[in-house]
Amino acid sequence: MRLTDQAHALIANVFKAGETAIDATAGNGHDTRFLCQLAGPSGKVFAIDIQQQALDQTAAMLLNFEYKNYELICGDHQLLTELIPSEHRCRISAVMFNLGYLPGGDHLQITRETSTLSAIEAALALIRPGGIITILAYPGHPGGAAETRAVSSLLDQLEATQFKAQRIYSHSDSTKAPRLFAVTRLE
Numbered sequence: 001m002r003l004t005d006q007a008h009a010l011i012a013n014v015f016k017a018g019e020t021a022i023d024a025t026a027g028n029g030h031d032t033r034f035l036c037q038l039a040g041p042s043g044k045v046f047a048i049d050i051q052q053q054a055l056d057q058t059a060a061m062l063l064n065f066e067y068k069n070y071e072l073i074c075g076d077h078q079l080l081t082e083l084i085p086s087e088h089r090c091r092i093s094a095v096m097f098n099l100g101y102l103p104g105g106d107h108l109q110i111t112r113e114t115s116t117l118s119a120i121e122a123a124l125a126l127i128r129p130g131g132i133i134t135i136l137a138y139p140g141h142p143g144g145a146a147e148t149r150a151v152s153s154l155l156d157q158l159e160a161t162q163f164k165a166q167r168i169y170s171h172s173d174s175t176k177a178p179r180l181f182a183v184t185r186l187e
């Protein structure tokens with residue numbers, strides 16, 4: 001199974017209809033669409049991207065469906081706490097990060113170690129007990145190896161009585177192969 005599919009499988013185990021999720025890197029909208037489908041009409045998805053171009057592509061893609069359960073937010077995910085209304089604190093069921101750059105877009109608009117760590121820390125404070133964060137990281141991108149190591153190290157430092165961290169490697173032995181991280185807040 002591809003790591004993107006594994007991330008979706010982990011999310012689907014936790015995120016149920018009527019709940020709220022965040023796509024912290026909307027990109028072309030594939031993860032947002034997946035989350036909208038799970039959320040159902042009574043749920044909600046916040047999709048964030050630093051590039052308006054990505055949100056335009058996400059909006060265009062979602063037009064093919066009849067979802068009305070999402071909100072697109074243009075901003076830096078390191079400001080997640082400010083971007084998401086405060087009533088959602090500790091009530092978010094799932095947060096997805098798919099790091100790197102927009103496929104087909106500007107490769108200089110890439111996720112960066114410092115802001116990624118701040119965003120994950122903010123996401124940790126937003127998820128409910130039992131909630132999950134998935135982070136798909138790409139060590140082969142410029143800066144991606146350091147970013148992937150930093151994410152791994154952040155997960156090492158999590159309080160084991162509060163969070164469970166998982167690392168899922170792709171089948172390739174290459175050091176440049178993508179990595180999937182998942183963090184669950186214990187109930």
Ligand SMILES: C[S@@+](CC[C@H](N)C(=O)[O-])C[C@H]1O[C@@H](n2cnc3c(N)ncnc32)[C@H](O)[C@@H]1O
Pocket residue numbers: 024025026027028029030031032048049050051054075076077078098099100101102103109110111112115
């Ligand atoms: C690999 S793409 C995401 C793919 C997307 N999840 C999908 O399903 O199509 C990474 C996205 O992260 C966005 N990004 C980069 N830095 C960001 C930041 N600091 N805050 C929010 N989004 C950022 C990029 O603009 C890009 O669209």
